[in-house]
Amino acid sequence: MHILGIETSCDETAAAVVKDGRTVLSSTVASQIKFHSPYSGVVPELASRAHVVSVNAVIEEALKKAKVKRVDAIAVTIGPGLVGSLLVGKMTAEAMGWVRGVPVVGTNHIEGHLLSPLLSDPSLKPPFLGLVVSGGHTELILAESFGRYELLGRTRDDAAGEAFDKVAKMMNLGYPGGPVIDRLARRGKASRSPFPHPWLANSWDFSFSGLKTAVLYKWREKKRWSQRERMDVCAGFQRSVVDVLVGKTLAAARALKLKRIVVGGGVAANSLLRSEFDRLSRKQGVRVTLAPPALCTDNAAMIASAAHFRLRAGGASRPHVLKIEPQLHIPFTRRKMPPFRLAHQ
Ligand code: KG4
Ligand code: ZN
Secondary structure, X not given: OEEEEEEOOOOEEEEEEXXXXXXXXXXXXXXOHHHHHHHOOOOHHHHHHHHHHHHHHHHHHHHHHHOOOOOXXXXXXXXXXXXXXXXXXXXXXXXXHHHHOOOEEEEEHHHHHHHHXXXXXXXXXXXXXXXXXOOOOEEEEEEEEOOEEEEEEEEOOOOHHHHXXXXXXXXXXXXXXXXXXXXXXXXXXHHHOOOOOOOOOOOXXXXXXXXHHHHHHHHHOOOOOOHHHHHHHXXXXXXXXXXXXXXXXXXXXXXXXXXXXXXXXXXXXXXXXXXXXXXXXXXXXXXXXXXXXXXXXXXXXHHHHHHHHHHHOOOOOXXXXXXXXXXXXXXXXXXXXXXXXOOOO
16 A cells, blocks of 8 residues: 655655555655744744645655555644644645545654654564654653554653754754754763753653753853863763653663563654663663654654554544644543652662
8 A cells, every 4th residue: 555645744844655554665855944943943934834835846756756656545744733834734635635536644743753663673563662752742652552552751841852952052053953962962971061860750751941951051151162061061961861761761661561662753863862772772671663764853754654554453544535633732541650760779
C-alpha cells in the first residue's frame, strides 16, 4: 500500500510517499527557518502563509521522486500544532482525496514521532516504551499496540526542544537552538559549567524551565564570554537535559519490565542523547531504537507510516472527504505508575 503523507503542523511544509508503512520512497521538506529566525521562534501567521505558498509544490515533488502515479490513501497531520498551519494541510488533503477518490486519514503528530523509529528497524512493533522529545512535546508513552497508548509522564512546562531553543536565544546562538547547542557542546566540557538536574523526584513528569532559568542567571554573571566558556555552558546545559531524559526513560523501562524503547522527535537528533541511550541501554540490557536522523525533526514520512499502521489495525478507515477538526492534543489516558526511582537510589 502506498500512502502520501502531508505534514504542515508547525514550520515545515512536508510531503512523503511511504510503501507498506516501512519503506520511504520520498520525503520532501520545505523549511521555513529563514522566515522565523529573525524572531527566534515560530510566528504562527507567517507559518500558515508559507504553507499555502509551498504545499502544492512540495507534494508534487514528493510524488515525482517516489515515481508513483497512484496512491492508496492520503495521510495528513490533524494535530497537535498551530491551527492555521494544520488547516492548510487538512484542506489540501481533503481536496486531493476527493479529486483522486482515495481515503484521507487524519493522523496525530505525536503518534507520527512515536512511531518514526519503525522506519529505522523493519522488525520493530509494539509493545514498547516511547520517548517523544521535540520543540513542542516531551512525552513518555507506553505503546501497548498500534493506537493503544498510555501516558507515563510529560513536561509540566517547557518541552525539551523548547528549552534548547530558549537557551540558544538568550546566548544569541540563533534558531533553532538544538543543533547549534549540540555542535558547540561537543567541544565544551560539562564539568566546567555544571547545572542542576531537574529530576522531579517522585514523579514521571519532566520540567525544564528551572534549568533554563539557571542558565539565564549564569549567563547574566558576566558581560563577556570566551568561545570556550560558551561551549562549556552549552555542554553543561545539554548534559542536564540528556541525563534526565535518558535516566527517566530507562527507569520507566525497569519499572514496567520492558526491554524495548523507541525515541523520536527533533531532540532525538541530539548526538549526546543518542550516544547516552546507546551506552546506558547496553548496561541495562534493553534495546533502544532511535528515529533515523533525517526523520527526527518534522517530516511527512512519519505521518504516512503512522497512518498505515492505524489503517492496518482497523482504526482509521475513512471516506475521501473527512470532517477532521484540528486535534490540539493527543487523547492519552494516564497510566498508574510505581514511584520513580533512579538506578543508584
Ligand atoms: O520535532 P520537531 O521538528 O518539531 C516539533 O514537533 O516541535 O523538533 C524541533 C525541535 C527544536 O526545538 C530543535 O531545537 C530541536 O528539535 N532539535 C534539537 C536537535 N535538532 C533539533 N535539539 C537538540 N539537539 C539537536 N541536535
Ligand atoms: Zn514534531
